[in-house]
Amino acid sequence: MPSGLQFTLAHSDHAAQFGPRLGTLILRRPNGCEITLDTPTLLTSTSRGVVSHLSRDHVRQSSAIRWVHVPFETFLEQSPPVPTLQTGPHPLHRFLGFVPQDHILSTSVRDPDDVRQMPPNGPNYLAANSLRGVRKITPNEWRTYTDKIQPDFVIALTDTPHTPPPFSQKRLTKSIERSSAWLASLLSPVVSAVTPTASTDLTATDLSQAPTNASDIAATKPAVLVHLAGAASHPARSAFAAALLEPLSDIERASIGGLPTLDAGVAGYTIDLAPLRIAISSSPVSPPASSDINPSTNITSSLSALLQTSLTRLPRTKLRLIYGTLGPHDALHLLRDVGTDVLNASWALHAAHVGVSLDFVFPAPTRDTSPTIEGDSAALQPLGRNLYAPQYALDFAGLSTSGNTCECAACAPHMPDTRIVHGSDASEEADAYVRARRAASASADQANDGGDDDSSANLRNPSYTRAYLHHLLHTHEMSAHALLALHNLAVAEAFLQGVRTVLASSGGVDRFANEVARFEAYYAEESLTVGAPREEGEKGGIMAEARAMWAQVELARGKGRLAREKERAVAGGTEAEP
Template sequence: MLSFRPHTNTIPEVFGPRRGLISFVRSESNDCIKLETPGLLVSTSRGVVPHLSRDNLRRTNVIRWINVPFESFLERQPPLPTTLPLQPLLGFDPSRHIIALSLRDPNDLRPIPPNGDGHVSAMCIRGVQRVSPSSYKTYVRDSKPDVVFALTDTCLSAPPHSQKRMTKSIDRSCDWLRNLLSSSTGAERSRNIFVNLAGGGSAGARRAFAARLVEPLEPKDLVDLHPLQSLDEGISGYSSDLASLRASVLLSSHDELSGLIKDSLGSLSNAKARIATGSRSPHECLRLIRDVGFDLFDAQWAVNAAHWGVALDFRFPVPSRLRDRESLDIGHNLYSEGYAEDFRSFIHPTEDVISLEESRCRCSACSPSFESDILNHSPSLDLSASHDTTAQPFTRAYLHHLLQTHEMSAHALLMMHNLTVADDFFAGVRSVLEAGPGNFNDEIALFEKVYDESMMVMATAKEAWGTVDKERGKGRLAREQQKAAKNDQQPVVQTESTPQ
């Protein structure tokens, strides 16, 4: 059973920064998984945390809450997780990982046919599949996630959306939630349900949806959903899908974004957990914590950074040695030639002495260790294995080399590192919140000044990643040579767009 408990000394009226604790008790084993909030959740792609093999997943102990979009499994019928539940299928650790299931990947904004009254369109490798609320309920029952995101009718078509469309979207989302909560269809009622706050970019629609959640149930539903008195009573928390929200309306400021979310949450309980997916930067996370009060973030920016060769290097609160700096990059684009001879680990303060507030990064790339238990393939000739597990931190120079040579281990190492940096970031948020909310606002302002929010470093790295991906293979050096020669002749060609 999942529970969320906001720390009583920090809980604001409705909106504002808050600390809390999500605990999940597994009834079969009495395992209790605890997650301090604000905190980090990690999303999967095709059921795996990107770039992490099972042993590296185990090494990355900041991963506690794992979101699994179901849609990639729709390419086969019956979908694989209905024959073997998610936990054993995907090799997650029941004593450490909370598995949350959603139908769609909230960060996938590719155009897709609109949903219907009786189905949601989902994307898999074989194209678009329609999923009815009742099949979703079966998938949930059989794949046994710990947490479920209810189906939502999100409009992914180009805005603006008509009032009629918005009304339909709210009706459907409520119907689908009701279906998931109902026990009349024979299936046991799903527990630990999160609901995406529907209504898109329309303040009125968002308020209307929230009102529908808390209004008393119709008499016929009272039977179906017994003992619930409202839909809201059956759910554990709310999620806000920032990527699709941004796509549905032109937002000119952060205040508009948080304003829309507040329209939804205004009439809802402040004692339920709030999840935000699709945040664009740590800066945005900070402001959402400050202005709204979110508890979990998917930190997709940390994952993207690992895809594109960026080793994150930032802290919250800003360390004292950086407090008078401005517009620093939040990480290192390790594709850059500047790192070719840089033998420091990813995070390395310039001072010789690392102060107490900046102990060495604990990730498996910055603080690796060898296994004491290694496979022995001829036991009668035992090699008397070394039990010394100390290993040297991976260097920027080595990662630069791996990225330039298109070696996959670069992304595995960056993934372990970036998730750890993101987790430390939220730990920093919690520690500042503990000291007091006034402090928090000042620290956010400082963070916004010190670290570049436009994150140019990510864009540059993404471009370099694309170049290596295109150039690699036999004859690469010759191709690069030709290109360099061409650029020398026409040094002003800057507007050339990359064909992608």
């Protein structure tokens, strides 16, 4: 683990290999800046380095976005990839507009949530899905790119099959061998210069771009994370974990900087649930006879069993990242049964994309005293609201249920401390208007609170209402999805804050198990991820309803609207709307 990275488990039960974990991740930059994250924490996914629906100002405004993951395959349409041309410190942060003092960046070649079928990987390359088709990336190229862009965490190349399952034993053996070899390539020590060899697949341009100063590279070398390979096979997953811990020969140790094992060079482990779910659904999985893991018939329990097989022998003090959770219920099951430190919340952004405003808390509220989304307090409550629905057209309440505090930009919009100048607009009238609004807001807050604080917190405006978001959605306004994305990410972060609070309390582990059961009894479980496989017998909920209404609005207001209106007008004998 790099000297600037520190991860410690704070939970009293350090002996348990599995179960809920409470920890602290500290990243210290060379300039003395320090980023501290309490775990379990949230990871935000991106497309080409952009958080869906959000501008850079939105990202900087959101306290929920601290760790950002960047799939690199979307930059491979150019050679060399454009981010590798960025110079100066923190190249990837600067290229994508993230703040090194506030944001942790991780990168992998493939998008962990992308389960589209791909051509098979080769012995010396990984197939990646760029904007201009499939590209092949070699271990040497991946190392050169990551040394150049300097993310905080880099995920080693892993031979995950993206062909139709099930996979043969021969294919799984290849996957384990290739993944181990590619990890060793990434862990090899920094050299003073990049010299072309017979095995190097880089172009002359790539070689000229590579760093040549070993000390400069070593000072900014990212922490390495490894994906736990083995697909849906317990023996294969156990074999890969054993390969990470196997003592290396003298020659092998010399090739990776003297490390005794491959595991000694990694800072943590990652698990991609999306391809694993497909592998499980294609062939039932049962643990080996010697395992103490209980067999299960559903996908969630099968996932937990497979992850436990991979992690049984590995040190529990290293980071665990899980991509591909389907919603808060799925996240709670993994936190309880396996134990993880970082979870992505793509489901929060998927919900925002189809007009769903999330509204849930952990621990779950009591039924007797808390307001509910559904009228029947005894019924299972949905995880949010479909704001496309007509009942919200005149609903002027905020996005959160009364009593649930949310500090996102949609629920607690703030006036800027200074006027935002556009172009040459510098009129005294505009300045006077901003000063008057700020003074009026501060006076109102002082009168209500009895305080004399005149900070920017007093510049808070009323919450955006459900009716306003309903209007924006039906008029196909982009700002609707931006506000919902900010809100849903804040709800997801508050959810994990609730998990941390419960674990830090007296009897945290036992109380956490009880609160998970209460959460399941209060909220209806539903996959919030678009296109996720459903359990047998699972019915559609707010997401299915929202997708249908979103499609109707997209058809009426989206791309190609004028052509469709013209066709209808011709068929009906009337003129199309302008």
